[in-house]
Amino acid sequence: MNHDHDIPGAGAVRLSLPSSSWADALGDVDGVQVEVWDGTTPPPDPAPHVVVPPYVVSPDLSALSEAAGVRVVQLMTNGFDGVLQQLPPHVTVCNAAGVHDASTAELAVGLAIASLRGLDDAARAMPHGGWSARRRTSLADRDVLVVGWGGVGRAVARRLEGFEVRVTAVGSRARHQDGVQVHGSDELPALLPAHDVVVLACPLDDRTRGLVDAAFLAALPDGALVVNVARGPVVDTDALLAELRGGRLSAALDVTDPEPLPADHPLWTAPGCLVSPHVGGNTSAFRPRFVRFLRAQLELLVAGSEPGNVVRAGV
Numbered sequence: 001m002n003h004d005h006d007i008p009g010a011g012a013v014r015l016s017l018p019s020s021s022w023a024d025a026l027g028d029v030d031g032v033q034v035e036v037w038d039g040t041t042p043p044p045d046p047a048p049h050v051v052v053p054p055y056v057v058s059p060d061l062s063a064l065s066e067a068a069g070v071r072v073v074q075l076m077t078n079g080f081d082g083v084l085q086q087l088p089p090h091v092t093v094c095n096a097a098g099v100h101d102a103s104t105a106e107l108a109v110g111l112a113i114a115s116l117r118g119l120d121d122a123a124r125a126m127p128h129g130g131w132s133a134r135r136r137t138s139l140a141d142r143d144v145l146v147v148g149w150g151g152v153g154r155a156v157a158r159r160l161e162g163f164e165v166r167v168t169a170v171g172s173r174a175r176h177q178d179g180v181q182v183h184g185s186d187e188l189p190a191l192l193p194a195h196d197v198v199v200l201a202c203p204l205d206d207r208t209r210g211l212v213d214a215a216f217l218a219a220l221p222d223g224a225l226v227v228n229v230a231r232g233p234v235v236d237t238d239a240l241l242a243e244l245r246g247g248r249l250s251a252a253l254d255v256t257d258p259e260p261l262p263a264d265h266p267l268w269t270a271p272g273c274l275v276s277p278h279v280g281g282n283t284s285a286f287r288p289r290f291v292r293f294l295r296a297q298l299e300l301l302v303a304g305s306e307p308g309n310v311v312r313a314g315v
Contacts, residue, residue, distance in 0.1 A: 016048035025291050031302035043067045058082030080311050081204045092314040099289045100281030105155035107280045108199050108229045111252035120274045140164040145195040148202030149182050192219035204231035214239040225250050229280045232257030244270040254280045
């Protein structure tokens, strides 16, 4: 953060939160004045120094374009796609990396189990008393490729440890990290044919947009499962639909492209496809974890220090 635009010292930090319930959850923080602003109206005057937008993907921040007093935008999400271009360059943007790791990872594992074991089919059969017992694929003994070795990807791998699977890690670059061999994304073509389950947990950027294309999917073995808890545009939807309709692959998606998924979109009825409505991080674990994280951020700012989780420093 450029120190010409630093947050003022103790006693002067003004913070806006998107609702009174968030203000109540945060409580009092020394040196911080809290007000409620949801971003749908012109910002308060004087503008808050720190703005926490509502918990939505790609929030509309156009109201901040003329709010010269805003210094930091603290997102509630890990992803920040669509955010940076809305804000003037002096605004520092921080994401909530770490806040959603546990919830998103447990959903990734849950989606994999639900799809492999046919729990979605069983739920659809319940209203008409359908009893269709057949042998399904276990998660045990699968070879699982985790694409994205950030907080969420590592949390997925930790939760998979008890399921008797073999996990392969893929990151943006090859490295050894905490005793794990992390393969670079350039190694994906060689890795895909040997894996039964692919969990997508990578950020959306220029390198990962459309990463899961027709060639990626074609390289997977018959019967493979694609689990997406990253961002919808990481996957080429048309290419995925072609594989689903052919019955060769299955998918469990918490994120889609487009999103929200229109009611008449073919993904809803594609064979072998399980969709949840982007709820990976939206659990009972979210609020207390974000509050702890935000309090730590505010303490840094009140002390005149740089905040954590900076994805773009103001200039």
